[in-house]
Amino acid sequence: MSGPGRLCAVTAFGGYALLGRLGAPLVRRYLRRRLARGKEDPLRFGERLGETSVARPPGPLIWIHGASVGETQSALPLIERLRRDRPGFAILVTSGTVTSAELLAERLPAGVIHQYVPVDLPGAVAAFLDHWRPEIGLFVDSEFWPNLLRGAAAHGTRLVLVNGRVSAGSYDGWRRIRPIIRDLLGCFALVLARTPEDRERLLGLGAREVACPGDLKAAAPPLRADAGELARLEALLGNRQRWLAASTHAGEEKMIGATHRALKPRMPGLVTLLVPRHPNRGAAIRGDLEALGLAVAQRSRGEPIAAETDVYLADTLGELGLWYRLVEIAFVGNSLIAGGGHNLLEPAKLDCAVLAGPHTANFERLTAEMTAAGALRTVGGPAALTDAVAELLSDPAERHAMVEAARRYAQGQAGSMERTMAALAPLLREAAGASS
Numbered sequence: 001m002s003g004p005g006r007l008c009a010v011t012a013f014g015g016y017a018l019l020g021r022l023g024a025p026l027v028r029r030y031l032r033r034r035l036a037r038g039k040e041d042p043l044r045f046g047e048r049l050g051e052t053s054v055a056r057p058p059g060p061l062i063w064i065h066g067a068s069v070g071e072t073q074s075a076l077p078l079i080e081r082l083r084r085d086r087p088g089f090a091i092l093v094t095s096g097t098v099t100s101a102e103l104l105a106e107r108l109p110a111g112v113i114h115q116y117v118p119v120d121l122p123g124a125v126a127a128f129l130d131h132w133r134p135e136i137g138l139f140v141d142s143e144f145w146p147n148l149l150r151g152a153a154a155h156g157t158r159l160v161l162v163n164g165r166v167s168a169g170s171y172d173g174w175r176r177i178r179p180i181i182r183d184l185l186g187c188f189a190l191v192l193a194r195t196p197e198d199r200e201r202l203l204g205l206g207a208r209e210v211a212c213p214g215d216l217k218a219a220a221p222p223l224r225a226d227a228g229e230l231a232r233l234e235a236l237l238g239n240r241q242r243w244l245a246a247s248t249h250a251g252e253e254k255m256i257g258a259t260h261r262a263l264k265p266r267m268p269g270l271v272t273l274l275v276p277r278h279p280n281r282g283a284a285i286r287g288d289l290e291a292l293g294l295a296v297a298q299r300s301r302g303e304p305i306a307a308e309t310d311v312y313l314a315d316t317l318g319e320l321g322l323w324y325r326l327v328e329i330a331f332v333g334n335s336l337i338a339g340g341g342h343n344l345l346e347p348a349k350l351d352c353a354v355l356a357g358p359h360t361a362n363f364e365r366l367t368a369e370m371t372a373a374g375a376l377r378t379v380g381g382p383a384a385l386t387d388a389v390a391e392l393l394s395d396p397a398e399r400h401a402m403v404e405a406a407r408r409y410a411q412g413q414a415g416s417m418e419r420t421m422a423a424l425a426p427l428l429r430e431a432a433g434a435s436s
Contacts, residue, residue, distance in 0.1 A: 181205045
């Protein structure tokens with residue numbers, strides 16, 4: 001970049017850095033308010049300020065960053081592959097939420113280090129980078145923090161955007177500040193886009209060296225489940241008809257409850273399994289469902305599924321693989337509201353007929369391809385959701401046809417991991433040689 005655009009970006013980042021230095025006390029106060037609300041880890045709070053008690057391992061280090069649960073889950077297969085194929089590298093994983101840290105504590109391979117990402121203040125970022133000195137930094141999805149990216153690039157870290165995603169809405173917004181976004185994207189030595197559409201948008205925003213190896217989420221193995229717990233729940237549910245609403249957000253649970261209430265007279269014994277995206281909302285969701293006259297059993301309270309249970313509220317973390325295995329019909333949330341949707345491949349890999357609302361902008365290509373394959377049905381709103389669930393529960397042939405289509409589609413998505421590893425190979429060789 002040169003000329004007025006470069007000047008605009010430099011001026012903007014200079015202002016951002018100055019604001020960060022002047023506003024550091026306010027940011028720390030904000031973090032402490034989050035800590036009081038349970039949204040920060042009290043035992044590791046210093047990590048958010050770039051402080052750590054963990055020693056940096058010797059040799060070259062790969063740093064992988066994902067903002068929250070979705071991004072870190074996408075990165076897990078890549079972490080496992082790097083651990084297997086590149087044993088000479090230490091691996092550091094950062095994320096920004098307590099829930100992602102809890103998930104990673106259970107799922108990370110032995111020897112992989114987790115830290116909370118530092119807040120985007122110059123001092124916190126500098127302390128983090130001075131300590132860890134990563135040779136390579138892999139940023140998953142579209143997590144762009146100016147001080148973190150520019151600081152890492154200045155430290156000599158070779159940055160890669162992995163599974164890069166830019167929705168149509170984000171693209172329209174970012175184009176208004178294109179010089180700034182272009183400067184940020186210039187921090188990356190390599191950009192790996194999730195889909196051809198994402199690649200075109202990233203190029204349009206000024207990225208260079210953009211490849212499209214495919215969606216890493218397609219390379220992930222099916223979500224795990226505890227076999228003993230699965231057998232126990234299957235025995236409890238018996239022959240009762242059931243369906244799942246997964247990864248729901250505020251506003252959707254009432255719609256799910258209304259669907260159950262509409263279907264209940266026609267389908268005695270029906271059970272709706274409801275898994276909110278954020279388990280800490282469990283008490284509020286229960287109140288909304290009970291206000292609809294529904295009998296709720298709440299997993300976080302240890303309440304069993306009883307004969308009278310209408311909705312089993314699975315407000316726990318990391319068990320989605322369990323719930324997908326218990327049903328043949330799964331609605332994926334954040335899509336009846338204008339949220340952009342969640343991962344539609346996860347239920348497809350676990351033999352579910354998949355439903356989603358109209359708002360799946362985060363997964364445009366996946367939505368179109370799964371719909372064309374007969375694996376996904378998009379519903380326009382709550383009434384259409386009720387009709388779709390009723391039809392699939394009542395028509396085993398149609399349900400099983402969708403399940404088989406979902407299975408075939410999921411099996412055909414392999415290859416993105418191999419292409420991603422091939423794209424990273426030159427940087428990994430360079431980093432290994434430089435540290436030897």
